[in-house]
Structures are given as structure tokens and as C-alpha cells.
Amino acid sequence: MTKNLVVGIDLGGTKIYTALANLKGEIVTEVKVPTEAALGVTVVRRNIVRTVEHLTAQAGLKGQVRAVGIGVPGPLDVKEGVIYQAPNLGWRKVPLRQLLEESLKLPVYLENDANLAAIGEHLKGAGVGVRNLIYAAVGTGIGGGLILNGQLYHGAGFGAGELGHITIEPEGRTCNCGNKGCLETLASGSAMVQKALDLVKNGRGQTLLDAAKGEPQKINTYLIAQLAAAGNKEALSILKAAGTALGIGLANVINLLNPSLVILGGGALKVGLPYWEAMEKEVSRRAMQAAWQQVCxxxxxxxxxxxxxxAIALACQMGSEKWEVGG
Amino acid sequence: MTKNLVVGIDLGGTKIYTALANLKGEIVTEVKVPTEAALGVTVVRRNIVRTVEHLTAQAGLKGQVRAVGIGVPGPLDVKEGVIYQAPNLGWRKVPLRQLLEESLKLPVYLENDANLAAIGEHLKGAGVGVRNLIYAAVGTGIGGGLILNGQLYHGAGFGAGELGHITIEPEGRTCNCGNKGCLETLASGSAMVQKALDLVKNGRGQTLLDAAKGEPQKINTYLIAQLAAAGNKEALSILKAAGTALGIGLANVINLLNPSLVILGGGALKVGLPYWEAMEKEVSRRAMQAAWQQVCxxxxxxxxxxxxxxAIALACQMGSEKWEVGG
Structure with a gap:
């Protein structure tokens, strides 16, 4: 039987997003299931394996799958397929490739999720045909992927693209990474929530607390976005401050890498226009004139x-050399 | 006659450094002459042309030169050979390639000087065989060149590598580029002199002023370095603050690009060990653990x-395809 299908998987802290696709990278069928990260590696592995088997059986296409590509949230050894650390999954040193290959009897290829998002956008999204682009994933944290000279740029140890850990405020809040004032502590979804909690703590966030029915733990980016849309000043100031910080970080990257395109993805962008506008204003203030004129x-x-x-492209490339993923 | 020589030129604001080299990139003979930038483009052009003709005539090798490579201090259109702007030369939109080709009757190739320094170090210096390296030129200003995946990285408009214009202090001093708090305003040679002048102005720099015999305009990095070496507290604090700022900037670049090597060049490094030590301490505090372990x-x-x-490599490449300069 000709093997003309692949499986792509986006493994997140909350959901596993899986698709069956042809070798042109077109999705045939797709499904989302809960990750159940709290239940440990064995359960997550089982959820992945079951989903893949379910998808292929459902389509009556078992046996036609050539390879599996999977994006994982954290730094990893791409060659060995070992995840060093994935805070959202609570994992350390997990040989995911080996674990999945044993169960699926298929070749499995791993890559950092932000890197795969950059590749996805480069091949099928906003960055088709663009030689130099930056993808920034702005969610609970902030990650990034770099397409430079038409290829994914990995760096010396597969660690490139850590946009979230650019210092914006040298004496700012301590980040999960140990540094102070990282972009992630100022512009991410969790940073916005933290800012709201700080306001509540300092007695300046009563309207935020009221909207959360007096329960600070119910304050999330969705709530902040709703309040901002209704004109709430505190919520708006949170969005603007976070957007401004993102703008400083992006201006740094633009000055350093002179890309033609910056693509922003991730849930935190859904907070609304004031965030985006503050970002854009700050980039225009700080990026060098020529670089700013050359970037969208x-x-x-x-x-x-x-x-x-x-992830689909990664799986396709390994079988057909059709996709340029390396670098 | 076989053309087996090239000319490399490093065009600086003060001096023109010119060498005759063979196709292995080995220097046969070299010379430095004053740029005389204040006298205008015509004089600088004459100085370059005369130097090249003098060098080749002296060596009895006129007619054996294959091509000329030249590094220029400022952003340029590499393909057209036009310098957009070179503040140190007082130039704007100078078609230097055309001007030199007319006089020298030889093919001339232009490139940004920090990019050429990165290439030089990659081919013959501290970065031989290193696939991912950052070269930072720390002098009056701060520039940079990036070797990524074994090639010079230009970006979308030949503007990549502007290390000096990463924001370090969002509300800091206004930079020549228009942004506030750029690395260049904090860690360069001119930043250190400015800091000394600020101290003098605020009445806290008497020892600095005394060393300059009461004339603030005589304060330069050499003087600050001498005082620091003698244990002067103000001078030491200037070096440490500048080194710390450089460390923040380099940590950002290391987190973003995960290079194996960062090479520092430029006159400002001669200020002494306290500057270097402060830089290294700050990078170790701020770079992500894995990236820090992987970089020298x-x-x-x-x-x-x-x-x-x-510049020699650039000229060689154009004749022989031997060097990998592009990208």
C-alpha cells in the first residue's frame, strides 16, 4: 500500500490537537482531545496514541501513514527526540519520540511548538514566500520561532527564538527562567493577570475585583479583555502596558534581525485592539527607520x-524531502 | 597574466586600512592612511585609490589584482554598492562602488564593516568552524554582524545585526537613532565619556576633571581606563555600568539566537577588565541556563x-567562489 498520509500533532498543556493530512499538507480530518497533563506522561502518551489510531481507523486509512510530526511546548533535543523540560506538562527529560514510536510503530519527529508554528505560517499561512520572518507566540508565556534565509533557525543547541526572555525592565519582576524583567513577565497573558492582581492588592483594582465577583482567582485575560472593551480604565491600562512591553521586545528583534514579517499568534492576542495598538506604536518609536519600513x-x-x-510539514519533510524545515 | 591577488579595505572614520592579499586570504602587504573624512567624498576616494595603486605598484604586482573588497561604516545597499548613511564619514547616499570602479578599473564589492569583521573572525579568527556566532563591535558606537547557519545573515534589507540599538533602558537617554535607552547610549566608548561628563556636571566627577587638567573635553575612554586601573572609584563605576549594560544586551541576543560564540571587538574593549567582568557577570545572570552553557x-x-x-574574503569570494560570504 502506498503511504501517502502523515499525522501532525500540536501537544499543548491543555489540549492535544491532531490532524491527518496528505503529502501536500492538506488536512483530511482533525480532532482535539484533552491532554490530561496532570495525570502524567503515561496518560498523555496513551491519549496521543489513541487519538492517532482513532483518526486513522475512522478514515479507514490505517497503514497509509508515513510519519508523525509533533510540536512540544518546551526546549528539546530535536535529533534525539527528548524533551528537556516542559513546564506546562510538568515534564523533565521525557524521551517522547521513543515512547511514541514503540506504541505507534511509525517514525516520529519532534520539534518545539513555536518553531513549528513559524514553519506552518511560512508554508501555509501569513508568511508564504517570505525569507525572513519572526513568529511570536503570545499566550500564557511568550515563545518564538525564527525563519531566517528561508529556513528554520535552531541555534547551537536547538534553543533559538526565546523572545519571551529578552530583558525589558532590568530591575523588573523575577521570571520563571530566573532573570528579571523578561518580556514574558510584562506582555504575556499571565503577566496581564498578575498586573490585575497587583492592582487589586494595592487597592486600585476594585472594578476588576467586582467583575470577578470578589474572587481574585477568577481574574483572567478574558475578563480583563471584556472590561477593557467596556471602557474600564484599569483593564485598558493593563492591555496598554502589556502591548507597550511587547512593542519594545519586537523592536529589539526587528533591529537585530531586520525581518520582512513579524507574525503574532497565541491566545493573549484576543484581549483586543488596545494591546495591538500599543505594541505597534511602541515598535514604530523604537525600531530603526529602515528596518521599520521593511517590516509588516x-x-x-x-x-x-x-x-x-x-507538525504536518515536519512529518511530510521526513518522508519526501519536499519541505524545507531544517537549518 | 594570472590574477591571483585581491585588495581588502577597512574604511573607518579616522583611518583607511588597506591590504594586498593572495587568494588564500593571506596578507602580502598592508598600510594605514588617514581617511580625511572632513575633506569630503572626493578626497576620501582619492586616498583609497592612491593607497591601492601605491600598494600594488610597490609590490610590483599591478595588473595582478582580481577584485577589491571594502568594508564601510554604515548601512548600505550591498547589491548596488551605495552607502545610505555613514555618520562617521558625514556621507549620505554615496555610490562608492561606482566611484571606485571608475578610478581603479577593477570590480569593487561593498559590505558593512561589522559584517565583514564577523566574516573575518569566522574565516581566520576566533570563530573558525563555528556555525552560529555573533560579532559585536564596541567602539564609539556599537555594531554587530551575525553568522547564522554558517553564513552571514543580512536580513530583509541588509540591515541585520544592529546590536547597538537594542533597548536596555526604556526611558533612558535619547540615541542618535531616535530611540531611547539603546545599548549604544549605555555601553559604547562615547557612552562612557558621556557618563563621565554627567558626573562632572553633577559635581561628582572632580577626580575625573582633575585628571583631564580641568578641561572636560579632554575626557576620553583612554583617560577613564587609566584612572580605573589606578583604582579611581568614579572611573571604575563608569566601566562597570557600561559593562553591565553590554551584558544585558548580549544576554538578549544569546536568548534569541542561541549562538555558540560571541566575539567582541572594537576599541572600547581596551578600557580594561572591570568592563569585561561586569559584562560576563550580567550575561550569566540573565541568559537562559542552556544557552549560557552553550556559548563562549x-x-x-x-x-x-x-x-x-x-574585506579580503569578500574580494576573494567574488573571484573564486571559494569563500562563503553570502546569505
Whole structure:
């Protein structure tokens, strides 16, 4: 039987997004299931394996799958297929490739999820044909993927693209990474929630607390976005401050890498226009004139499927050399 | 006659550094002459042309030169050979390639000087065989060149590598580029002098002023370095603050690009160990653990000839395809 299908998987802290696709990278069928990360590696592995088997059986296409590509949230050894650390999954040193290959009896290829999102956007989304682009994933944290000279750029140890850990405020809040004032502590979804909690703590966030029915733990980016849309000053100031910080970070990257395109993806972008506008204003203030004239900043063209398409491309490339993923 | 020589030129604001080299990139003979930038483009052009003709005539090798490579201090259109802007030369939109080709009757290739220094170090200096390296030129200003995946990285409009214009202090001093708090306003040679002048102005720099015999305009990095070496507290604090700022900037680049090597060149490094130590301490505090473990930070292996060797490589490549300069 000709093997003319692949499986792409975007493994997130909350959901596993899986698709069956042809070798042109077109999705045949797709499904989302809960990750159940809290139940441990064995359960997550089982959820992945079951989903893949379910998808292929459902389509009556078992046996036609050539390879599996999977995006994982954290730094990893791409060659060995080992995840060093994935805070959202609670994992450390998990040999995911080996675990999945044993169960699926298929070749499995791993890559960082933000890198795959960059590849997805480069091949099928907002960045088709663009030689130099930056993908920034702005969600609970902030990650990034770099397409430079038409190829994914990995760096010396597969660690490139850590946009979230650019210092914006040298004496700012301590980040999960140990540094102070990282972009992630100022512009991410969790940073916005933290800012709201700070306001509540300092007695300046009563309207935020009221909207959360007096329960601070119910404050989330969705709530902040709703309040901002209704004109709430505190909520608006949170969005603007976060957008401004993102703008500083992006201006740094633009000055350093002179890309033609910056693509922004991730859930935190849904907070609304004031965030985007503050970002854009700050980039225009800080980027060098020529670099600013040469760059566009756009939302992801594939919505929440950027990483999924990248995972499909990864699986396709390994079979056909059709996709340029390396670098 | 076989054409087996090239000319490399490093065009600086003060001096023109010119070398005749063979196709292995080995320097046969070299010379430095004053740029005389204040006298205008015509004089600088004459100085370059005369130097090249003098060098080749002296060696009895006129007619054996295949091509000329030249590094220029400022952003340029590499393909057209036009310098957009070179503040150190007082130039704007100068078609230097055309001007030199008319006089020299030889093919002339232009490139940004920090990019050529990166290439020089990559081919002959501290970065031989290193696939991913950052070269930072720390002098009056701060520039940079990026070797990524084994090739010079230009970006969308030949503007990549502007390390000096990463924001370090969002509300800091206004930079020449228009942005506030750029690395260049904090860690360069001119930033250190400015800091000394600020101290004098605020009445806290009496020892600095005394060393300059009461004339603030005589304060330069050499003087600050001498005082620091003698244990002067104000001078030491200037070096440490500047080194710390450089460390923040380099940590950002390391987190973003995960290079194996950072090479530091330029005159400002001669201010002494406290500057370097403060830089290294700050990078170790701020770079992500894995990226920090994978990177070395070293001084330029070719001293003040990094750019010159890069210019030679550029000229060689154009004749022989032997060097990998593109990208």
C-alpha cells in the first residue's frame, strides 16, 4: 500500500490537537482531545496514541501513514527526540519520540511548538514566500520561532527564538527562567493577570475585583479583555502596558534581525485592539527607520492551527524531502 | 597574466586600512592612511585609490589584482554598492562602488564593516568552524554582524545585526537613532565619556576633571581606563555600568539566537577588565541556563584586522567562489 498520509500533532498543556493530512499538507480530518497533563506522561502518551489510531481507523486509512510530526511546548533535543523540560506538562527529560514510536510503530519527529508554528505560517499561512520572518507566540508565556534565509533557525543547541526572555525592565519582576524583567513577565497573558492582581492588592483594582465577583482567582485575560472593551480604565491600562512591553521586545528583534514579517499568534492576542495598538506604536518609536519600513506585523494566518500545519510539514519533510524545515 | 591577488579595505572614520592579499586570504602587504573624512567624498576616494595603486605598484604586482573588497561604516545597499548613511564619514547616499570602479578599473564589492569583521573572525579568527556566532563591535558606537547557519545573515534589507540599538533602558537617554535607552547610549566608548561628563556636571566627577587638567573635553575612554586601573572609584563605576549594560544586551541576543560564540571587538574593549567582568557577570545572570552553557564570549582573534580580513574574503569570494560570504 502506498503511504501517502502523515499525522501532525500540536501537544499543548491543555489540549492535544491532531490532524491527518496528505503529502501536500492538506488536512483530511482533525480532532482535539484533552491532554490530561496532570495525570502524567503515561496518560498523555496513551491519549496521543489513541487519538492517532482513532483518526486513522475512522478514515479507514490505517497503514497509509508515513510519519508523525509533533510540536512540544518546551526546549528539546530535536535529533534525539527528548524533551528537556516542559513546564506546562510538568515534564523533565521525557524521551517522547521513543515512547511514541514503540506504541505507534511509525517514525516520529519532534520539534518545539513555536518553531513549528513559524514553519506552518511560512508554508501555509501569513508568511508564504517570505525569507525572513519572526513568529511570536503570545499566550500564557511568550515563545518564538525564527525563519531566517528561508529556513528554520535552531541555534547551537536547538534553543533559538526565546523572545519571551529578552530583558525589558532590568530591575523588573523575577521570571520563571530566573532573570528579571523578561518580556514574558510584562506582555504575556499571565503577566496581564498578575498586573490585575497587583492592582487589586494595592487597592486600585476594585472594578476588576467586582467583575470577578470578589474572587481574585477568577481574574483572567478574558475578563480583563471584556472590561477593557467596556471602557474600564484599569483593564485598558493593563492591555496598554502589556502591548507597550511587547512593542519594545519586537523592536529589539526587528533591529537585530531586520525581518520582512513579524507574525503574532497565541491566545493573549484576543484581549483586543488596545494591546495591538500599543505594541505597534511602541515598535514604530523604537525600531530603526529602515528596518521599520521593511517590516509588516500581522496576526497568524492559520489561527490556532499554525503549529498543527508545522507538525504536518515536519512529518511530510521526513518522508519526501519536499519541505524545507531544517537549518 | 594570472590574477591571483585581491585588495581588502577597512574604511573607518579616522583611518583607511588597506591590504594586498593572495587568494588564500593571506596578507602580502598592508598600510594605514588617514581617511580625511572632513575633506569630503572626493578626497576620501582619492586616498583609497592612491593607497591601492601605491600598494600594488610597490609590490610590483599591478595588473595582478582580481577584485577589491571594502568594508564601510554604515548601512548600505550591498547589491548596488551605495552607502545610505555613514555618520562617521558625514556621507549620505554615496555610490562608492561606482566611484571606485571608475578610478581603479577593477570590480569593487561593498559590505558593512561589522559584517565583514564577523566574516573575518569566522574565516581566520576566533570563530573558525563555528556555525552560529555573533560579532559585536564596541567602539564609539556599537555594531554587530551575525553568522547564522554558517553564513552571514543580512536580513530583509541588509540591515541585520544592529546590536547597538537594542533597548536596555526604556526611558533612558535619547540615541542618535531616535530611540531611547539603546545599548549604544549605555555601553559604547562615547557612552562612557558621556557618563563621565554627567558626573562632572553633577559635581561628582572632580577626580575625573582633575585628571583631564580641568578641561572636560579632554575626557576620553583612554583617560577613564587609566584612572580605573589606578583604582579611581568614579572611573571604575563608569566601566562597570557600561559593562553591565553590554551584558544585558548580549544576554538578549544569546536568548534569541542561541549562538555558540560571541566575539567582541572594537576599541572600547581596551578600557580594561572591570568592563569585561561586569559584562560576563550580567550575561550569566540573565541568559537562559542552556544557552549560557552553550556559548563562549571571547575577544576578537584578529585584533583590529577582523574587518580587513573580511574585506579580503569578500574580494576573494567574488573571484573564486571559494569563500562563503553570502546569505
Amino acid at each position: 506585523i500581522v496576526p497568524a494566518g492559520l489561527g490556532d492551527r499554525s503549529g498543527l500545519y508545522g | 564570549i571571547v575577544p576578537a582573534g584578529l585584533g583590529d584586522r577582523s574587518g580587513l580580513y573580511g
